[in-house]
Amino acid sequence: MKNYLKLVNFEVNRVVxxxxxxxxxxxxxxxxxVILQARKYLNAAxxxxxxxxxxQAEFIEMTGQLSFLHVGRSLWFLGPIAICVAGVGFYIxxxxxxxxxxxNTFIYRLLMLPTTRLNVFYAKMTTILVMTFGLVAFQLIFLPIEMMILKGMVPSEFLKEMGFIEVVNSVPRLSMIIPNNLLQLILSYGAGLLVVSILFTGILLERSFKWKGIFAAILFGSAAVFVFISPFLLQDFVLDGFFYPIELFVIEIVLALVLLAASVWLSGFLLKKKITV
Structure with a gap:
């Protein structure tokens, strides 16, 4: 555990x-x-x-009051979120x-550390999770600040005030990264963890077998996708709606856990037996 935490600290420092x-x-x-949207509205008013x-009443009737949704659904707001998602994807x-x-490849030093090589895998996975949750957490901090700036710039008669939860639920991209209940949080980020694990395994396949590894990685990823969606295919085309929704949900959870375990096991095998440095 101590070596794992040291690796996590090291990887987090590299991504700061x-x-x-x-x-x-x-x-x-x-x-x-926020500033540009507020000025645009006030200039029009x-x-x-x-x-x-x-x-004033006729203008509000024609144009409507300004709400944070005008900001939240604009490129100014969604663009940085997309950049962060792309940044995390690139860093994977x-x-x-x-x-x-x-x-002097650094991977040689990592794999020669006096700890199980799978800790390298876990540390990199943890770093991706820390980075993701960190970006989401700061977005939660930024949002009330932006709402206060909008409220301070726009007179109350022109502003339609919205609560924090209402804004999160009304902006599609925000509701995706900030689920409104614990189950959605677990499912959303659990699915993300599975995807990252499969991508990590694909990268290790490529590093282990070079060009052949690329095809192996594509095959592994395709097989994982097929296994995950197979219950839906059976439900729609073979069994004609045999499973209840809750049964289908449980099957998907079990398959996701099996795929995650298989991905971690294969990654550990590649790190121990096949990776060349």
Whole structure:
């Protein structure tokens, strides 16, 4: 456990710079989006009311009040979230492949540490989870700040105030990364953990067998997808709705756990027996 925690600390320290950059982009761009959306609305209100002599009530009736959804559904808000998702996806590959870069490949030092090689796998997986949950946590911190800035810029008569939970549930991308109950949280991030584990295994297959490993990785990933969706295929095309929804749900959970275990086992086998450095 001590060696595992040391590896996690080491891997987290390696990703700090990328993590801070993603946080900076998210905060700056989303705040800019709040300010620009508020100014755009207020400029339209000023033009209509003071230049075209439209009453305040008529403007609100025609245009509607400004709410945080105007910000939350804009590219200014969703763009940084997409960049963070892409950044995490990119780092899933970088966290392994950079260890092979250079004349004195760092992976050699990692695999020669006095600990089970599977701890290297677990440490990298944990780092991806820490990075993901960290980005989500800071988004939860940024959101109330952005809502306060919008409230401070827009007069109350033009603003439709929304609660924090209402905003999260109303913005599709936010509701995906911030589930509104514990079960959805476990299912969403459990599925993400399974995907990352399968990708890690694919990377190790490629590192173990080079060009042949690419085909092996594609085959492994395809087989995992087929196994996971097979109950739905059987339900729709063979068994004609034989399973109850709760039974299908339990089957999917069991298959996901089996796939996760198989992925971890195969990764451990490759790290111990096949990886060349």
């Amino acid at each position: 710079k990328l993590f801070v950059v993603l946080l900076g982009i998210t905060f700056v761009v989303q705040i800019a989006g 000023n033009q209509q009311i003071y230049q075209e002599m439209v009453t 590959f970088l966290i392994w492949y950079r260890d092979w870069v250079g004349k």
